[in-house]
Amino acid sequence: DADVTQTPRNRITKTGKRIMLECSQTKGHDRMYWYRQDPGLGLRLIYYSFDVKDINKGEISDGYSVSRQAQAKFSLSLESAIPNQTALYFCATSDRHRGFSYNEQFFGPGTRLTVL
Amino acid sequence: SQQGEEDPQALSIQEGENATMNCSYKTSINNLQWYRQNSGRGLVHLILIRSNEREKHSGRLRVTLDTSKKSSSLLITASRAADTASYFCASQNRDDKIIFGKGTRLHILP
Numbered sequence: 001d002a003d004v005t006q007t008p009r010n011r012i013t014k015t016g017k018r019i020m021l022e023c024s025q026t027k028g029h030d031r032m033y034w035y036r037q038d039p040g041l042g043l044r045l046i047y048y049s050f051d052v053k054d055i056n057k058g059e060i061s062d063g064y065s066v067s068r069q070a071q072a073k074f075s076l077s078l079e080s081a082i083p084n085q086t087a088l089y090f091c092a093t094s095d096r097h098r099g100f101s102y103n104e105q106f107f108g109p110g111t112r113l114t115v116l
Numbered sequence: 117s118q119q120g121e122e123d124p125q126a127l128s129i130q131e132g133e134n135a136t137m138n139c140s141y142k143t144s145i146n147n148l149q150w151y152r153q154n155s156g157r158g159l160v161h162l163i164l165i166r167s168n169e170r171e172k173h174s175g176r177l178r179v180t181l182d183t184s185k186k187s188s189s190l191l192i193t194a195s196r197a198a199d200t201a202s203y204f205c206a207s208q209n210r211d212d213k214i215i216f217g218k219g220t221r222l223h224i225l226p
Contacts, residue, residue, distance in 0.1 A: 004158075035216075042204060042218035043159070050212075059215075090158055094214075103208055104149065107158030 003027045004108040006091050012114045019078040021111050023091030031094045032074040033105065034058075034066060036087040043090065049074055050096070081115040088112050121217050122205055128223040135192040137220040139205030140185075148181055148188045149206045149214070159204060162190075192222075200224045 035043040045058030047066040094103040151159040178191040
């Protein structure tokens, strides 16, 4: 079984609809992240969470919200989807190390979202 | 803005040749990481180099880091068709955030 799973894998929705993307992990990691990927722009950080009570905005949080329901679950919501939110969305996790940072990230398979 | 910037944006080489990709970043880092992404899939971690290291090897991969120039390079030796992918550098800054570059698309020609 995959360590980091995302649901759904593909979603087509209409402008104005509320959408939730879910991420679950079995790696036991404290840290979870949501990114979006657009052609030619690489990955951009939307939100990240270093533990269940810690939520932080990333580079492009406008139009998005998140919920860390448990250590293993981190969901991303688009309150009112718009076409320029069409993108590939990735969830990632990393472990926490004391002292010198060493935070390799483990990625889910991605969710391809299309907003019409 | 993105902290890591890869160069070149795209690279095509013959199978068996070496591929070199470069990455520049803007602020002080704890470490720099390289990831590979096959088309439409999640990223896979390749190698991490700490800010106090200058060179690191892993199989056919060689990574260098020059903190004075705020740059890193990834060398893939004896390239194979399976190396065709996009490669991203990711710099982890002192706040523990990891910021990805825009990637280099590598195409290995048969």
